[in-house]
Amino acid sequence: MKTPAKVIRTDKWRLNPTTEQRVLLSETVEVYRRACRYLVGIIYTHWGELGDLTADQLTPAVEKLMHKTAKRPNIKYPQFNKTFYKFPSYLRRAAIAFSAGQVSSFVTRYRDWQSGSRKRKDAKPPRLNASTGCYPSLYKGQCYKLHGFNTVEVKVFNGSDWIWTDVHITGLRERHLVASNKMMSPSIVINNRGYYLSVPFTCKPEKRKPEANVTAVDLGINTTATIAVVTHSGTVIHAEFVHPGRDIDRRDKRLKSVSTRASLTMGKGGKLHKGFCSKTYDKCRRINHQIGHIVSKRIVEIAKKFNSSAIVFENLKGWRPKGGKKRSNLRQKFHGWLKSKIRDFTEMKWAELGGRVVEVVAAYTSKLAYDGSGVVKRNSKKYSLATFTSGKRFNADLNGAYNIGARGVFKLVCRNDNEGRSSKRSGRPPRSWVCLCDLWVSGNPKLA
Incomplete structure (x- = not known):
């Protein structure tokens, strides 16, 4: 197995500054932004000679234009040192790097x-x-000093000089507790929700020795995620439904209020103004973000518990939903389907532990019975219920999760997955439409 690559993840530490410290932190951010605006103009003016330089070469080249020293008394832009008095050298270099990135992008x-x-x-x-x-x-050492994990000493601007102030840390995450994680340079973040330290960590996952199983996930609209842990021999050792209904109801209730307010605003005709119900939509986006994290966290917990070799999803990229019947809410449900968000969040969390995510063909995962009996019949009144040709009634999402897990196993560990499967030319189902029963036939395939 290859050595897992390093990944970078960021924790948000909540700060509890005093009223005076809030003013100092806000002033520090503002003076830094003014310096960046100043530097953007200088770098863009001289981009013809700066654009071909490497990152290590660009910073001293820009400093020769605007930073006065004893050995360099004559510079082209002496206003910078006058405008930004005693501006810390490390902040200046960070501002140069950021401004160069803005100009390069433009x-x-x-x-x-x-x-x-x-x-x-x-x-x-x-x-x-x-x-x-x-x-x-x-x-570290120049702009901040960490005293344990309770207090951080930050260099701030008080309007005339740069001073040190101690700010209490009231909220932490867990990445600083992992010995293999390396803390990088944090940033001060200020928004309408509070004051934070954005702390990036370089995470180096340990080499894994996974068990012979995969964690399969079927993402649906009636049940957010159906999870099944499938062994390489086709045994299902765990199954679980994850559906944060309370958060989904909060989101849907807000979205339903939008149509009510829209009808009251427009009447029978007319147009809505730009930004109509923007705060409601922002709130719903944040709820979706939370739902994605809740579900992905649970998926990773299960995969970690059973030490799975991979987490398996359906490949739903480019999939477009079809509208439901007239006056049905099916289309709204599909708009709230967080298939991409959950998959991306899961991959980020799982990669931090050294795991991998596998995608399989989505066709016929729920339509074919996992026991090989053929195409299932879905209940028209309760679509989550499937009836096999043998008369057996089973959860359609769980049936799909079983088949997803089987396809993941074949993709991961089978040297030759065409045993017992015919090609498209024979008129039978293609080899990619593997079901759980195919693992029972093949027995316990060896690792490739």
Whole structure:
């Protein structure tokens, strides 16, 4: 097995500054942003000579233009040292790196626009955004000093000078407790929800010795996620339904209020103004974000508990839902289907533990019975219920999870997955439509 690659994840530590410290932190962020705007102009003006430099070469080249020293008394832009008095050297270099990234991005996008690479024919040219919402990166020893995990000493700007102040940390995550994780330079983040330290960690997962099983996930609209742990011999050792109904009801209740308010606003005709119910939609997006994390966290917990070799999803990229019957809410349910969000969140969490995510063909996972009896019949009144040709009644989502797990096993461990499966040319189901019963036939395949 290959050594797992390093991954970078970020924790958010909540700060509890005093009223005076809030002013100092806000002033520090503001002066850093003003410095970035100033540097964007300098770097863009000289991009012809700076654009071909490496990152290590660019920073000293920019400093030669705007930072006065004893050995370099004559510079082209002496206003920087006057405007940003005693600006810390580490913050200055961080601002240069960020500003260079802004200019590089703009130049690339503008060249693409000039060459005709546009989403629309009438697309306007990109603009250089010097007024950015960036946050200052803090370097250990120079800009911040961590005293345990209760207090952080931060260098802040008080309007005339740079001073140190102790800020209490009231909320932590868990990544700092992992010995193999390496803490990188944090950033001060200020928004309408509070004051935080955004702390990135370099995570180096340990080598895994997984068991001979996979964790299969069937993502649905009636049940958010149906999970089945399938061994390489076709035995299902765990099955679980994950459906945070309370959060889903909170989201749907808010979305339903939008149509009511829209009808009261428009009447029988007319148009809604731009940004109509924007706060409600923002709240629903945050609820969806929370649902994605709740479900993905549970999937990873199960995979970790059974030490699975992989987590298996259906490949639903590019899938488009079909509208339901008139006056049905099926289309709204599909809009709230978090298939991509849950899959992406799961992959991020699982990669941090050194695991891998596998995608299999989605066709006929729920339509074929896991026992090989053929196509199932779905109940028209209760679509989550499936009836096999033998008369057996089974949960359709769980049946799909079994088949997803079987396809994941064949994709991972079978040297030759065409044993007992015919090709498309024979008129029978293609080899990619593996069911759980195919693992029973093949026995216990050896690892490839």
